[in-house]
Amino acid sequence: MSSMFVKALQPAPLLLPSRRMVLAGAAGLTLAFFIAPRGLRAQAPAPITAPNAFLRIGADDTVTVLSKHLEMGQGPYTGLATLVAEELDASWDQMRAEGAPADDSLYANLAFGAQGTGGSTAMANSWTQMRMVGATARAMLVAAAAAEWGVPAAEVRIAEGVISHGDRRSGFGAFAARAATMPMPESPPLKDPSAFRLIGTDRPKLDTVGKTNGTAQFTMDIHREGMLTVLVARPPAFGATLVSFDDKAALAVPGVEMVRRIGAGVAVYAKGTYAALKGRRALDVEWDSAQAERRSTDEIFSDFSAAAEAGGQTVEEEGDIAAGFAAAAQIIEGEIRFPYLAHAPMEPLDAVIEVKGGKAELWYGCQFPTFDRPTVAKALGLPVEDVRINVILAGGSFGRRAQGSAHIAQEIGEIAKAAGRDGAFKMLMTREDDLHGGYYRPLTVHRLRAGIDDAGNITAWTNSIANQSIMSGTPMEAMMQGGVDPTSFEGSNALPYVFGSRRIGWAQMESPVPVLWWRSVGHTHTAFAVETFLDRVLEAAGKDPLQGRLDLLKPEALRERAVLETAGRMADWQGPVKDGRGYGIAWAKSFGSYVAQVVEVEDRDGRPHATRVWCAVDCGIAINPNVIRAQMEGGIGYALSTALYSKVSLGPGGGVEQSNFHDYPMLRIHEMPAVEVEIIRSSVDPTGVGEPGVPPLGPALANAWRALTGQVTSELPFPMQSNV
Amino acid sequence: MRIAIIVAAATLTSPLSAQELRGPEFFESIADEGERSAALFTEMGEVLTHPRCVNCHPVTGGPTQGDDMRPHSPPVIRGEADFGAAAMNCNTCHSAENVDFTSAPGSIPGHEPWMLAPVSMGWQGVSLRGICEQIKDPGRNGGKTLEALWEHNAHDGLVGWGWDPGEGREPAPGSQEIFGELTRAWIDTGAVCPE
Amino acid sequence: MTQFIVNGQDVTLDIDPDTPLLWALRDDLHLTGTKFGCGVAQCGACTVMLNGMPRRSCVTPLSMVEGGEVTTIEGMTGPEIEAVKQAWVAIDVPQCGWCQSGQIMSATALLQQSATAPTDADIDAAMAGNVCRCATYVRIRAAIHDAARTLEL
Incomplete structure (x- = not known):
């Protein structure tokens, strides 16, 4: 999600645990301890039934942090546990993490004011809150030990998970029950950063072991007694509606139990996935495509290009554009086209629901519980309190599981409702369903124009952008100010470059194709447009790509300057071509973090092959450098995959032309460059890393490729065959 | 690219659709035995240069796939035994039979055995005459006599897969029976290679 | 049946x-x-x-x-899977984790079939059929090399 979205949703004060709130029963943070039965000491802690808190201490001394953020590979389980463990003075070995259930009153993202994961906000919004949780729990354990041992609390120590006083030593588990009865401190002190033992050091992720032995439980892995697997026959075009269906043949397939009409299409309920697949194939469905998107991608591009050409509404303007161009000795122009993109998480979308006796329980990788829980409740006609969502591991998301429309929640709710009886149901999508399913990164056209004077100054810079709004038509629409959706152009405006004059325009386009945030949202296209076009402008002005950018930065852009200089130093930057290889640089600020990358590229049979990438990142205080590096490495691979291959296109008549990984290819291991990451030392509060690794890679690659071959990349992905 | 052009040219020489294959009787009117033999091989070439066959007769690199003979996806290499790489050999995905996909139209092809033709039998980008000379050369055809070659063309299961390639694939022209008859007639007329 | x-x-x-x-x-x-x-x-x-x-x-x-x-x-049992799992944890390979069972199976098969330490090219060839959408490839490669060292290949 965009940083502007985050800002728009910022609630007033940070909620911290306080005795007053607890006593008043306010909807703030409640700290509680749940004790696992002692008999289970040698085993995993007993499952809990009402985890309404952030942390649980087991009789076996394990400390389980309930993550209010969805773990989808970006590391919040480990990150939040690190913050708690730091202030709790726990040993890292005793830390565990699991997903917190859907409950806005306890688990709100403090950047949104509601429960949800996105916008690379997990660590940023939890930075103080989770350390307070740890510090509070520590103080209460100390108080309990002091009471038990009859010594002053000030003399009780905790280090590495051991509570001690003199010769007396204890783990946390023995004092957990008593600690829960201790007064909650008003404002337990937080450590000075110089005292951090865990924050700032490498730690493997808590969920890694389960992901190496097959035991990690994802949505599709959930099994409930009597559960039916549900596949939905979906419309063949975006906006097509169901006319009628014949389910006779489907119902004749062994294992198929029922067929129901739901909003999303026709649901086939079967014992097992294979029966559901066969049943769905046997369905005879008639669709009405009269209101559907019938335009092909080419036709949509043509319409969007015309709108971009017209300039759109002004979202940023500074200086006298006309005078700027008049003063120019040369004018550079360009249009860049970006296709629809599917997120294609490796685990296709899915959800499990069990309805029993007027209550519903769900298990899935739910990214926006705040929207999903009431949606399920409404679909089922149940009070929200009677819907429990167990938020579990997601096999990737990249934004796909965070829908303002809550369409997956709606679908699973309708599936359970339409069954007309209690029971458990698992809805899953095939890869084809996923790629055909919409909610794409918006197809976008940028039209750029810049004027350069004789001295090489940029006298004018205009960029007009045409695309669909992500927020429009969703509950997020309320955040659009003056009819403007900042996620459509974020990264094109508020640039820290000195331009003589500038204008950014946005044309909001319409289509029945649903669009969604996609790992780094607007920056997926704005960074590419800005940083590749700027590269051309700098060349026209006779400037080096790196030095030219540094010279253009406003004096206050210190963090921008630092990542650019660092990436240049790491790559031993000596200009854009060396020994038959091209070098490109680009940077972006997204979600509060600053990332610059240099890409080294070779020409392999007319196609770019990235051999090495140097990446400098400033995300404030580095909570876990291991995770930061991992997110940069992964973001680079994800973005490279996108630049080289990714395109969802609509053919004549509006049907999606891709269906699976053979025609929507993913980067594979032999195409992955070597990656070096350097993290800028910082004392600024941490910002996110899930998305910011993505934006600079595409433009850095295109800049390197242009340096090497002279070819300007005006459309992504890179063409499969070279023109030369 | 060069490969595609040559295959296209081979197809263009035939006035027939890709589905058809003329039997030996069609060539009986050619009086000169050598010419007849060469013409028979040219007709065999409709099969030999068909994507169903050529895709797994690469000269360099791994197999291709589809009628457009695009690189195989996922990427695979020939490997030491013409059977792919360690942990990624042909049988990692291909099995003894064609297997229909369950979530979409199409199938993954299969046969026992399923492997690449050796490099010596690489045909991609090779002229029909070049293919013919290779086929006849025991040093490059796996030590086959012409009789063994006939047996191979007429009855080998993997050759026969070309006419039973599974859902979503166009079969090679004609049938293995006609292909065998063409091979027989070509051998019986002196196994002459076309110019 | x-x-x-x-x-x-x-x-x-x-x-x-x-x-x-x-x-x-x-x-x-x-x-x-x-x-x-x-x-x-x-x-x-x-x-x-x-x-x-x-x-x-x-x-x-x-x-x-x-x-x-x-x-x-x-x-899975045996020295290869143990070495692979150990390397996967030490190098902290997984992100979302969905593809990792498959990655580990292919990596283990590669090591089972390798008489000597696999080269980068061997790893490319063996692992090209396993997609990781999180692009953990840098670490997958490092972990396979690491496991090969453990196995003294």
Whole structure:
């Protein structure tokens, strides 16, 4: 999600645990301890039934942090546990993490004011809150030990998970029950950063072991007694509606139990996935495509290009554009086209629901519980309190599981409702369903124009952008100010470059194709447009790509300057071509973090092959450098995959032309460059890393490729065959 | 690219659709035995240069796939035994039979055995005459006599897969029976290679 | 009725013999470590060992494993899988984790079949069939080299 979205949703004060709130029963943070039965000491802690808190201490001394953020590979389980463990003075070995259930009153993202994961906000919004949780729990354990041992609390120590006083030593588990009865401190002190033992050091992720032995439980892995697997026959075009269906043949397939009409299409309920697949194939469905998107991608591009050409509404303007161009000795122009993109998480979308006796329980990788829980409740006609969502591991998301429309929640709710009886149901999508399913990164056209004077100054810079709004038509629409959706152009405006004059325009386009945030949202296209076009402008002005950018930065852009200089130093930057290889640089600020990358590229049979990438990142205080590096490495691979291959296109008549990984290819291991990451030392509060690794890679690659071959990349992905 | 052009040219020489294959009787009117033999091989070439066959007769690199003979996806290499790489050999995905996909139209092809033709039998980008000379050369055809070659063309299961390639694939022209008859007639007329 | 061995146990399944092994493992045997990613042998998430060799279970009809021996990530034993898992944890390879069972099965098969330490090219060839959308490839490569060192290849 965009940083502007985050800002728009910022609630007033940070909620911290306080005795007053607890006593008043306010909807703030409640700290509680749940004790696992002692008999289970040698085993995993007993499952809990009402985890309404952030942390649980087991009789076996394990400390389980309930993550209010969805773990989808970006590391919040480990990150939040690190913050708690730091202030709790726990040993890292005793830390565990699991997903917190859907409950806005306890688990709100403090950047949104509601429960949800996105916008690379997990660590940023939890930075103080989770350390307070740890510090509070520590103080209460100390108080309990002091009471038990009859010594002053000030003399009780905790280090590495051991509570001690003199010769007396204890783990946390023995004092957990008593600690829960201790007064909650008003404002337990937080450590000075110089005292951090865990924050700032490498730690493997808590969920890694389960992901190496097959035991990690994802949505599709959930099994409930009597559960039916549900596949939905979906419309063949975006906006097509169901006319009628014949389910006779489907119902004749062994294992198929029922067929129901739901909003999303026709649901086939079967014992097992294979029966559901066969049943769905046997369905005879008639669709009405009269209101559907019938335009092909080419036709949509043509319409969007015309709108971009017209300039759109002004979202940023500074200086006298006309005078700027008049003063120019040369004018550079360009249009860049970006296709629809599917997120294609490796685990296709899915959800499990069990309805029993007027209550519903769900298990899935739910990214926006705040929207999903009431949606399920409404679909089922149940009070929200009677819907429990167990938020579990997601096999990737990249934004796909965070829908303002809550369409997956709606679908699973309708599936359970339409069954007309209690029971458990698992809805899953095939890869084809996923790629055909919409909610794409918006197809976008940028039209750029810049004027350069004789001295090489940029006298004018205009960029007009045409695309669909992500927020429009969703509950997020309320955040659009003056009819403007900042996620459509974020990264094109508020640039820290000195331009003589500038204008950014946005044309909001319409289509029945649903669009969604996609790992780094607007920056997926704005960074590419800005940083590749700027590269051309700098060349026209006779400037080096790196030095030219540094010279253009406003004096206050210190963090921008630092990542650019660092990436240049790491790559031993000596200009854009060396020994038959091209070098490109680009940077972006997204979600509060600053990332610059240099890409080294070779020409392999007319196609770019990235051999090495140097990446400098400033995300404030580095909570876990291991995770930061991992997110940069992964973001680079994800973005490279996108630049080289990714395109969802609509053919004549509006049907999606891709269906699976053979025609929507993913980067594979032999195409992955070597990656070096350097993290800028910082004392600024941490910002996110899930998305910011993505934006600079595409433009850095295109800049390197242009340096090497002279070819300007005006459309992504890179063409499969070279023109030369 | 060069490969595609040559295959296209081979197809263009035939006035027939890709589905058809003329039997030996069609060539009986050619009086000169050598010419007849060469013409028979040219007709065999409709099969030999068909994507169903050529895709797994690469000269360099791994197999291709589809009628457009695009690189195989996922990427695979020939490997030491013409059977792919360690942990990624042909049988990692291909099995003894064609297997229909369950979530979409199409199938993954299969046969026992399923492997690449050796490099010596690489045909991609090779002229029909070049293919013919290779086929006849025991040093490059796996030590086959012409009789063994006939047996191979007429009855080998993997050759026969070309006419039973599974859902979503166009079969090679004609049938293995006609292909065998063409091979027989070509051998019986002196196994002459076309110019 | 299909009889085969899964992770050392005799199994008899009375289900449609056309059922892909993947869904038989997941839906009928509740062995969910083997993942669904594409259904068309493009991504490798469903890789299991069939008679000791890696095999995409999504394109393996149950009828094909009659009398055979299937090993899933849950049932893997031996020095190679231990070295691979250890390296995967030490290098902290997984992100979302969905593809990792398949990656680990392919990596283990590579090491089982390697007499000497695999080169980068060997790793590319062996692992090209396993897609990781999180692009953990840098660490996958490092972990395979690491496991090879542990095994003293």
